[in-house]
Amino acid sequence: MANEGRDAACPREAEPPGLGYRGVFLRAPDGREWTAFNGLVSLTTPGGTESRTDPAREFEKSLLASAPEDLLPEGFGVGA
Secondary structure, eight states: OOSTTBOTTOOSOOSOOSSSOOOEEEEOTTSOEEEEETTEEEEEETTEEEEEEOTTOHHHHHHHHHSOTTTSOTTOSTTO
């Protein structure tokens, strides 16, 4: 993850709500997982979790834009 926005004690809500949009994630074959929600990007590895702020939600938008069209619900893509 880029160094921009590095912030261990981010004031944003790190956990998504129980209902509705819960963010986006990408899981690598080696088990690393990136999660983006509410302007916060977290990388989870066997060694722990590291989070950085992404106020413009650029990482989240990039992940959504890279998803195959038939994977997302209708009207849920970036710019929808």
